[in-house]
Amino acid sequence: xxxxxxxxxxxxxxxxxxxxxxxxxxxxxxxxxxxxxxxxxxxxxxxxxxxxxxxxxxxxxxxxxxxxxxxxxxxxxxxxxxxxxxxxxxxxxxxxxxxxxxxxxxxxxxxxxxxxxxxxxxxxxxxxxxxxxxxxxxxxxxxxxxxxxxxxxxxxxxxxxxxxxxxxxxxxxxxxxxxxxxxxxxxxxxxxxxxxxxxxxxxxxxxxxxxxxxxxxxxxxxxxxxxxxxxxxxxxxxxxxxxxxxxxxxxxxxxxxxxxxxxxxxxxxxxxxxxxxxxx
Amino acid sequence: xxxxxxxxxxxxxxxxxxxxxxxxxxxxxxxxxxxxxxxxxxxxxxxxxxxxxxxxxxxxxxxxxxxxxxxxxxxxxxxxxxxxxxxxxxxxxxxxxxxxxxxxxxxxxxxxxxxxxxxxxxxxxxxxxxxxxxxxxxxxxxxxxxxxxxxxxxxxxxxxxxxxxxxxxxxxxxxxxxxxxxxxxxxxxxxxxxxxxxxxxxxxxxxxxxxxxxxxxxxxxxxxxxxxxxxxxxxxxxxxxxxxxxxxxxxxxxxxxxxxxxxxxxxxxxxxxxxxxxxxxxxxxxxxxxxxxxxxxxxxxxxxxxxxxxxxxxxxxxxxx
Numbered sequence: 001x002x003x004x005x006x007x008x009x010x011x012x013x014x015x016x017x018x019x020x021x022x023x024x025x026x027x028x029x030x031x032x033x034x035x036x037x038x039x040x041x042x043x044x045x046x047x048x049x050x051x052x053x054x055x056x057x058x059x060x061x062x063x064x065x066x067x068x069x070x071x072x073x074x075x076x077x078x079x080x081x082x083x084x085x086x087x088x089x090x091x092x093x094x095x096x097x098x099x100x101x102x103x104x105x106x107x108x109x110x111x112x113x114x115x116x117x118x119x120x121x122x123x124x125x126x127x128x129x130x131x132x133x134x135x136x137x138x139x140x141x142x143x144x145x146x147x148x149x150x151x152x153x154x155x156x157x158x159x160x161x162x163x164x165x166x167x168x169x170x171x172x173x174x175x176x177x178x179x180x181x182x183x184x185x186x187x188x189x190x191x192x193x194x195x196x197x198x199x200x201x202x203x204x205x206x207x208x209x210x211x212x213x214x215x216x217x218x219x220x221x222x223x224x225x226x227x228x229x230x231x232x233x234x235x236x237x238x239x240x241x242x243x244x245x246x247x248x249x250x251x252x253x254x255x256x257x258x259x260x261x262x263x264x265x266x267x268x269x270x271x272x273x274x275x276x277x278x279x280x
Numbered sequence: 281x282x283x284x285x286x287x288x289x290x291x292x293x294x295x296x297x298x299x300x301x302x303x304x305x306x307x308x309x310x311x312x313x314x315x316x317x318x319x320x321x322x323x324x325x326x327x328x329x330x331x332x333x334x335x336x337x338x339x340x341x342x343x344x345x346x347x348x349x350x351x352x353x354x355x356x357x358x359x360x361x362x363x364x365x366x367x368x369x370x371x372x373x374x375x376x377x378x379x380x381x382x383x384x385x386x387x388x389x390x391x392x393x394x395x396x397x398x399x400x401x402x403x404x405x406x407x408x409x410x411x412x413x414x415x416x417x418x419x420x421x422x423x424x425x426x427x428x429x430x431x432x433x434x435x436x437x438x439x440x441x442x443x444x445x446x447x448x449x450x451x452x453x454x455x456x457x458x459x460x461x462x463x464x465x466x467x468x469x470x471x472x473x474x475x476x477x478x479x480x481x482x483x484x485x486x487x488x489x490x491x492x493x494x495x496x497x498x499x500x501x502x503x504x505x506x507x508x509x510x511x512x513x514x515x516x517x518x519x520x521x522x523x524x525x526x527x528x529x530x531x532x533x534x535x536x537x538x539x540x541x542x543x544x545x546x547x548x549x550x551x552x553x554x555x556x557x558x559x560x561x562x563x564x565x566x567x568x569x570x571x572x573x574x575x576x577x578x579x580x581x582x583x584x585x586x587x588x589x590x591x592x593x594x595x596x597x598x599x600x601x
Contacts, residue, residue: 172588177580178573179563187570194566201562203554207546218551218559227423227556247561261564261577268568 007035007111008119010104014046014056015077015090022237023170024070024077024090031055033091035111042115044080044108046091058089060112067108076101171257175232181220188212235260290366290415291422295336295442297502298545299421299552300373306417308386309377310510316501319482321475329506332376332448333481335488337499348467348487349456355464357450358393361405362459370418372444374408375457376504379450388413405459424555442500447485449477454484509538 012033015026030049035042044065046056058065064084070077076093093101103121110117187194199210208214218224234240240254244263247253253263293299300313313334314327324330358378362371377383378393385393392411396404408414446457449470454477456465470480489497512535519528567573 172584173577173580174584175560175564177583178567178576179560183567183572183576183579184563187566187572191566191570194569197566198559198562201558203550205550205553207543207550217547219563221548221551223423223548223551223554224556224559228560230423231557231560243557247558261573264561264564265568265573268565268573271565272569 005036005038007037008104008107009034010100011049011094012046012078012091013094015092017088017090018170021170026075026077026092030094033108035108037115040115042111056089062115063113065112067105067112069105078105170236173257173261175235175257176225176228179219179228181216184219185216188216232257287366288364288409288415289419290364290370290409291419292366293369293418293422294552295369295444295500295502296548298548300369300502301545302421302549303370303373303417306386306420307377307389308384309389310384310507311377311380311504312507314503314505316503319485319501321478324475324478324482324503327503327505330478330503331380331506332446332504333478333485334372334376334502334504335445335447335485335499336372336442336502337445337497338442347465348484349465351461351463352455352466353463355450355455355466357455357464358396359401359404359457359464360396360408360459361401361462363402363405364409367409367415367418368442368444368459370414371405371408371459372446372457373504375459376446376448379448379455379457401463421549421552423552447481454480456484509535509542512538 009032011031013027013029013031015024017024032047032049034045034047034054036045037043042060042062044056044058044060045054047054058080061084065080065082067078067080070079070090076098078091078093080089080091082088095101107117107119107121110119195212195215198215202210202214202218206214234243235254235257238255240260241251242254244254244260245251249260249263249267253260297313297315304311304313311331316327316333317323358375360371360375360378362368374393377385377389378396392408392414396407399407443458443460448455448457452469452472454467454470456467458465467480467484470477475482485501489499512531516528516531516535519531564573567576
C-alpha cells in the first residue's frame, strides 16, 4: 500500500493547545501520521483521511524531535516535541485498538533519531522498559530507543508544563468571583457561628484581634485577592493533588476548580453531620 | 522580563512605603519611607528631616530619557550597580542609606557597608546581592514561596518591575544614583540656603518628567525621612507637661494620623507575609456549610460569561475600525 518513500503510517488525529491555557483539545478529524523520506529529508506528515489532503508537513532533522506519550493526559495522546524550538504538535491514536501503539511510537522515534533506522515490526507483546525512570512519567520507553538523561529531563518538564496531571476540563468559575465580599459578608449575619472557624487561618501577626470587621478588610485587600488569583491559577494546572491533601481533601480535588469545589461541598457536608450546632 | 532565572532567590516586592519602612526597621535604621504626592515646598517641608528622594517609574522602552547631569566616576560615596532585577528596591534603599552621614543602623548593615568600602560599583552590587541575611530581609515581605506554586510552570504574576533612582545630597552636590548606570551622576552644587538641595532636586526631577509626553510615564515619588513618630511623641509629652493644651491638641491629631498609617502598614505587611491557602479553603467550606457555595458558583459563571461577551463585542468593534 505504501510507496517506496513512506516509512510508516498509522491512524492518528491532531489535538491543539487552547490559547493561554495548559489544555489540549483533540480535533475529531480522522487522519493519519505518515513518515516519509523525500530528497534525503525526513518528513512527518499529517493527512486528513476524509479529504485526503496533507494538512501538516514537518521536516525533521536527526535527533531534533521526539514523539512522546503524554501519560498525564487521559487517552492515547502523544506529542512531537522539538529540541530546537518550542514547537509542539499533539496527536491522538485513532486506531480502535491500542495494541500496536507502542510499536508505532518506537519506530517513529527510531527514525527521528536516525533516518537510517530500520523499522522493526511484530515486536514482542511485553515491552522492556527503559532502565532509567523519569520521575512522574509512567510511560514505558520504547525497547530500542535509549532515552538520554537530557531527553528524560525534557519529558519530565513536558509532562509538568504541557498538560496537567489528568487536569479537569477548564472551568469558567474563578475563585476570585466566589470569594467576594458580597458573598462572604452575608455569612456574618446568617451564620455567625461559622466565623470563628476562620480565625485560626488569619495571619498570626495581625496588629489587631480577629473579628468579622477584620475578616472583611482582609477579603477586600489586594494582598488576599492576589493570593486567591495565584491559588486559582495553580489549581487550573491540575497539579495540586499533594497540596490539597494537606487541607484534608482527596487528591482528586487538586485537579481543577470544579473537582476542588465539589470536594469542598462534600467536606462541608460531612463536617456538618459532625457539628453539634443546629442548621437552618 | 520576569527575571525568573536570574533572580538568585530575590523575590519581586511591592514598591509600597509600608514595605520599604518595614525593611528599614529590619535593618535597624530609624528612618521611614513615605509617599510624596507633590514636590512643592510645603509638602517637602512637612517631611523634614528628609534624606533622599526616590523616583520610581515603569521602564519605558521608548526611552526619551536623555541624560542630564554628568557622570562622576570619582564619586566618593556609596554607589552599587543593580545586578539582580528583583533586588532593585532594596538596592535603591542601600544606595541611599550608604550616603547618609552618621546613620544609625543595625550591626549587619553597618558591617556590610563597611565591608564594601573602596569597592567599585559592580563589585559592591555583587556583594550586596549575595548577602543572605539581606536577601531574607528583602524576601520577608513577599508572599511565601513555600505556597508550593513553584515548579508548576505558572506564568509569573507580572508585577512590572519599577525602576528606582535615588536623588540625594553628598558633600555639597546633588547626586543621582541609578543602579543601571555605570556611575553616579552629579547634578552640580546647590544653594545651601532655604530649601537647599531639595530645590535643585525638584528642578532635576521635574525636567526629567517633562521629557515624556504627558501621561506616558507611570511614576511615583518616595521620600526617605527621619521617623517622625518618636519626635512627635517626645514633643507632645513636653507640651502636655508644660500645660500647653492648644498646641498639644494639634500634635495629638498629627500623632493619630501617623499612628493609623503605621497600623495600616502593619496590617498590610502581615497579609503580605501570610500563606492564605488555609483561609481560602476555610472560607469556601464555610460558604458550603451555609448552603451558599452553589449559588456563589452560578453567580461566578454569570460574571465570567458577561466578561467574555463584553470582550468579544469590544474585539468586534475593534475589528471594524
